[in-house]
Amino acid sequence: MVVDALAILRKDIRVELRAREAVPAMALFTVTAFVLFHFGFDRDRLDGDVAAGTLWVTLLLATVLGVNRLYAAEREQGGLEAMLLAPIDRTAIFLAKAAALLLYLVALELVAVPAFGLLLLGPDLVGSLPELGALLLVADIGLAATGALVGALAAETRARELIGPLLLLPLVVPLAIAGAQATEPLFTAPGVAENLGRWLGLMGLYATIFVLLSVALFDFLLED
């Protein structure tokens, strides 16, 4: 199963590297959003809760773009049916898709977080990078599971480009809560975390529940 998942993942990564569709689009989206926030708030530098909220909301919105593209290749070229004909576990398909989304998100954040530090963040970013990195990584695991499930749910509907985002956004509210709450003290005084364990715990709980749920439910989305 893991071998199959890795094969599909390798295919997705190769397609992404060749066509460069999702990650550059997501990165471009976040940087443009930061520019919009600069003018929207009419502030040169953000700090505290506003900075934390801006970063997290932008990243979560960028995830929508990634989720929309996640099943695009399969849908446009009928690859999913072909994959279903192959003797592989459905769970492998889910794992591959979630891992691909996870990699997209990590790649996006490698660009978006420094860009945020450069363009908008007032306090020093470097001091709080370890805590922020941990938060983003745990959040990304939860996002990858939710995104892969929602993407598959929406992929077969007629209005998928509407249903997908509308489904995903309420589902990520707990991550926005935990992320913004935990990052706010970091962006007030660099390196000073408050209740970090608690919010990481909530994100971990979210990730665990949605990974288990998605593994259990994904089979039912692909059978025909």
Add this chain to the structure above:
Amino acid sequence: MPALPLESAGAYVAAAYIVFLALVVIYVAIIGRKVGRLERELTELDDVTRDRER
């Protein structure tokens, strides 16, 4: 905040209960429409089968 006097509080409480009542009535109306459709289809079916029997 101090408690509202009874006359203005009464309006809010009444509004809340009316909202609830309205929702229930709207729901029953939706079901009623479905039952109406059911009746129409049954009538149609009844007419057709009676014609066929003759």
Add this chain to the structure above:
Amino acid sequence: MYGRALAPLALGTAAASAVAFGLVFFYAPLDADQGFIQKIFYLHVPMAIVALLGFLAGGVMAAMHLRTRDRVWDMRSYVAIHLSIILGLGVLVTGSIWAKASWGHWWVWDEPMLVSFLIVFLLYAVYQPLRFSIDDPGRQARYASVFAIAGAAFTVLNFVAVRMAAAYTHPRVFSQTGGNMPADMFLTFLVSLGAMALLFATLWTLELASKNAAERLRRVRRRLEREAEHAEAGERLARPEPAPPIRPAAASR
């Protein structure tokens, strides 16, 4: 057969609602802080609890559907969620009225119950669009069930998250939605909750009865059509005129 349970359920709802109404307005004492406005509590909170349980029940029924492959469970899950969405709308509106009356604003962000409900409501508002943008009935049922199960799990998780956020950012805790109530208030609340639950059960049974009837009618119609075709084929030689065709069932959901 859902119709058989309908009469006792409806009578029970009527009786419980009458008792609850009487208790709320003639038995329960006026709240020391909130005064008369606190009477909304007996409507708002039971509605919230029942809607919440409805979403959870919808998830459990959806799991039964995926496990047994019986479409009946999908129908039950659909009706439970559909009803909970309508009750959820009531929760938001009555909560808003309560907020305006007691805090002067139509919306307050430091009431975790209300905020959680808004998020859950926004999620479930996509349930019907998702369902009806899938044409294949089998797939529609499966996808809706996956949504319902994920939604039920999310509902619980979301309440935890919002409550945690409220606990850290708003240290003051409102005691309106819980705490230690006097016994007479608690009794009134329990009866109101029971009445709301009975109302939910009644409406759920009513909609299922109507759905079941429509489904049966569709089947009878299809069977008659098939019989008519056979008869037509058999009698074509003897009788040149074909039997009057039965028009196909009007599309209904």
